[in-house]
Amino acid sequence: MNPSRRHNLQGLAALSASAAFAYPEAFAMNLDTARIDAQVDAAFEYAFPLYEMARTRFNALDNPANPRRGQVNTAGHQRNLADHRARAVTTPNNDTLYSSAWLDLSAGPVEVSVGSLDAGRYWSVALMDFFTNHPAILGSRSEGQGPVQAHLVGPDWRGARPSGRVIAMPGNDVWLLGRWLAEGPHDLEAARAMQDALRVTPSATPAALSRVVPRNSRDAENFLAVVNEALARNPAPVNEGADLARHAELGLHGGRGSAWAALDQGVRSAWQRRIGPAHDALRSGLMRDGRQVQGWRQPSPGIGNFDRDHALRASVALGGLAALPPEEAVYLSRQTDSLGQTLDGAQAWHIRMPRGGVPCDAFWSLSVYERMPDGRLFFAENPIGRFAIGDRTRGIAVQADGSMDIWLQRTEPTDPQRRRNWLPAPAGSMHLSLRAYLPKPALRDGTAELPTVARAD
Secondary structure (H helix, E strand, C coil), X not given: CCHHHHHHHHHHHHHHHHHHHHCHHHHHHXXXXXXXXXHHHHHHHHHHHHHHHHHHHHHHHCCCCCCCCCCCCCCEECCCCCCCCCCCCCCCCCCEEEEEEEEECCCCXXXXXXXXXXXXXXXXXXXECCCCCCCEEEEHHHHCCXXXXXXXXXXXCCXXXXXXXXXXXXXXXXXXXXXXXXXXXXXXXXXXXXXXXXXXXXXXXXXXCXXXXXXXXXXXXXXXXXXXXXXXXXXXXXXXXXXXXXXXXXXXXXXXXXXXXHCCHHHHXXXXXXXXXXXXXXXXXXXXXXXXXXXXXXXXXXXXXXXXXXXXXXXXXXXXXXXCCCCCEEEEEECECCCCCECECCCCEEEEECCCCCCEEEEEEEEEEEXXXXXXXXXXXXXXXXXXXXXXXXXXXXXXXXXXXXXXXXXXXXXHHHHHCEEECCCCEEEEEEEEEEECHHHHCCCCCCCEEEECC
């Protein structure tokens, strides 16, 4: 240890000891406050994904401001590619059409089926629990081009086992999110036909529920009410019972009613004091615990199935909700160029894609986002309606060796060659996301050559 650091630590220890001796009650109070604050931070981190799932479901099914809200156990389809108006999910992609269904398994099994699809087209139907894990993913990686039929059952189901494939889900609430490859606006009809092959068929009608409205995740009382309602229907993962039990004295437990009213005033104060800073600590999003690879940030391999990594799970819920596990997709990101300069729309940038492109068995794309004040990432409006460039983008100039030059800038390039490969940038700071679906091992382990980013000449 550095001698000066050791001296400082010894001095702090001596100061703390003298303070404890001179002012024992104040010192104990400070220690108690710090302990409760740390516990609240951990409880918020543990529970935030459930709140975010409840918020997303509310906006899809119950929010009166949504004129296209759907119904439980019914698939809805986004028939066009996401653009600057897409705000339902942070970091949306511009590569696939989405299908979504919020399932309620409390009344009995729900059948999910996908008919036969065109050969060679990527698709996936992710089944997420309320803790944002993926107990199962149906798709071209494991099911080929179908057909597929499966029955989802909840933890309380005690009836006769459905015939055929059965997927046991850990909770009664499930988010089904389908992704269907569209090679661009010209390919929408084929992608829509894939969506139409999806069927969701409940065995019984669940009871109508009056759910707590998720108003604001920074409102501690509302936060606890929403999360506890979710926990009543979705038990903690089997290896997390003790984790949840540690947060019970802070008001975190399954059930309806006001946990807030039963809390000690000191605990309430701690929630009010810490919920904002704890929320802000999640802004690292998908990149929480990731690693640097050639200037790109590669997420932790725990994405999509988090085990007991509560910090990663909560950060991804804020900055990349519904991100797929790495065997299905790899998400690389960066906010700086190769010299460490922050990417900004005031400057033009040159992105050089490597020879042979990005190693994957499905497809890749490079997207640019603007960052919102709350940390979420969305597309920015631009004059040509281009939000990503990938291996399927029409009209792009590609070199003989498979490499590609992409020009990232706010204004349209004057050079005709650069205009072909122009990716419009937002006005301010921006975030690049490189996606690869069904990535090859070299991309997953960080040994593949990645794109370079530099200021444009």
